[in-house]
Amino acid sequence: MTQPSRSGHTPTLIASLLHFDMSFMLWVLPASLSVFIAEDLHLSASLKGLLVAVPILTGSLLRIPVGLLADRLGGRLVGAALLAFLFLPLFAGWLLPPTVATMFLVAAATGVAGASFAVALPLASRWYPPERQGLVMGVAAAGNSGTVVVNLVAPRLAAVMGWPAVFGIAMLPLALVLTIFLLVAREAPGVARPSAAALARVFTARDAWFFCLFYAVTFGGYAGLSAVLPILFRDQYGATPIVAGQVTAMAAVVGSLSRPFGGLVADRLGGVRVLAITLAGVALVYALAARLPEWPGMLALMVVGMACLGIGNGAVFQLVPLRFGRDIGLATGLVGAVGGVGGFLLPTLLGAARQTTGSFGAAFAVMAVGAAVVAALLQVLAVVQDGWRVGWRAPVSSVEEA
Template sequence: MLAVATVGFAVTFWAWALLSPLGATLREQLHLSSFQQSLLVAVPVVVGSLGRIPVGALTDRLGARRMFPVMALLTVLPVLYLGHFATSLTGYLVGGFFLGLGGTTFAIGVPFVNSWYPPARRGLALGIFGIGMGGTAISSFTTVQLAKTVGPSFPFDLVAVVLAGYAVAAWLLLRDRPDRPVAAGTMWSRLRATLRLPATLQLSFLYAVAFGGFVAFSVYEPTYLVSAYHLDKADAAMRTAGFVVLAVAMRPVGGWLSDRFDPISVLLAAFGATALLAVLAAFQLALVPVGTLAFLGMAAALGAGTGAVFALVARMVPAERVGAVTGVVGAAGGLGGFFPPLVMGLVYGLTGSYLIGFLLLAATAASAAAVSATVVRRRAATVR
């Protein structure tokens, strides 16, 4: 069940991230400004993030066996539209809006995996499931190269076929745990109850910083490397894929460390390292080796932090509300990835530098470390 859910997460995230590697190419083709380019690649992020709220609540009621195939099939439509019919900024924004459906499956997989594992192993299990966010790495590695060598629509056709195949496999293979708790009440009443949980807002902030930072870099780093270091677009996409792969690999490590030690300690280390490395990156030192080490260090820290946050979700949230809480927390994480690319594009357009953007990241990470050490630590202690 964990393997099938992880594959589904990866496939739908691959679709969700299709526009990001093409950002620089679309900017040239459509004559976009820096802000318009940032908006184009950010729209699927915000839609996929907000969509996790209802999708998580529906998963608590309907189960993953129904939700995974449905969301995979629905994502096929915008993928094909973007590959064959979008020709303008408006067209790509409309397609990107519906492409956001692919980003909602995180809220399906977390309650599903959580139900199959005992509390002592949930941190690692959810971390392994989180490897599925490596679908963004698949997109970074393949989209530009396939578009160049085969044709501009081929990456979209390939993803559409894979999504359809996964929908069939998920319907045949996935099984919800028979004794899983099923949430009572309407979706809206459960959402209101979820938002009243103190843990929901606290964990949402932490995930907005950890996962939001990961999403922001995976979306905007190709543009940043081309603008700041004048790299070839294919080279920038490959380096971004390396950032994503390391962050993905560190997510189960963060979950495992949280099971073995304490999620709060993992978060303090992750956010502290992110703050320090963001300050280092702000000065745009030589890409080799200092800049590369700074970005890879942030990838490792943010990846471990995402694993630690959901280890806390498994500890602090009642089982029948994990889907709804995951939807809200996951939405916060995606929204955390929506704003930084817009800010970076706007700051660069106004100042010609990324210094202010990285300093804002450092301040935000430091704030997350402070919240982890105080408010969240006290809340976690009350539910043990």
């Protein structure tokens, strides 16, 4: 494959950022309105968790086929088609009668926005050389700041206009982003399209599945917490919908801004080292959260946890392009898809724990153990495999064998 231009392409990087930002806004839109929806439709705790988890699952599962389409047809074409599709669930959420069945269908269809990950990131990544991948991928993926915007704005609009109207209003920025994306995004020249051999190479690589596991903790944690925190703050601490949205946005902005920082630090110190530290931090945060401290303490924990998760996201995707440079589109789709399933499991687990035990604490305890086990696994890999020890920043004989 032709090496990316060292000069990169700033308009495409900005277009990718906007694509991912808008998509992330719509991906978590049902979650940002979940307090209003749950109270109007009288949802149980488990159904609340499932409602905010369904879009994450849809988007995650679609990342592989959408990534394959983007590799075959071009990220610009597929990215534009994805944005155009999203007008349908927004229109349905705005005008269809608000029933439980309707909202679960709208949530599932809105989840298509989560597949932007497999389009926007490779589209930007292919323009840049290996030594800039951590920063570039961090900047493009900082579009998850859409979580911040939607949690600040959507509850306020819902309080004034009603939550169905928010779906209609969301079509306005969607139209703007689609127009900008079509005008400025460009495909990197000389990019080879994936073959069946490339597909087999990625899907049979053990390293790819390890990345999936690590990303299930970092991105799954970020997406899952972004979706479920309004419910947690409302049900556990009695916060109003607007306050719950504000504090969720505050935590989310920390996670969003820390992602490019994580990529930059990983470029300097090594992605494996940075990822190991952040996984340990995540496990500690979850263990402390299992005690369900008072409101200020829980808020502080969630902010620190989001910072760790964001840095971990940046570290993971500093490593993925180095390990799978020629197959970045396929690898991004796989890691994003399987890793994103963690974002489905987290709110589902929290909702189920609340439903069966009356408390969120047991779910946080399980999450703490899981993060600790994954952190230990990374340490083992760094000892026994050359690629994980050096982060693929130097030629490693075992990389292609893994």
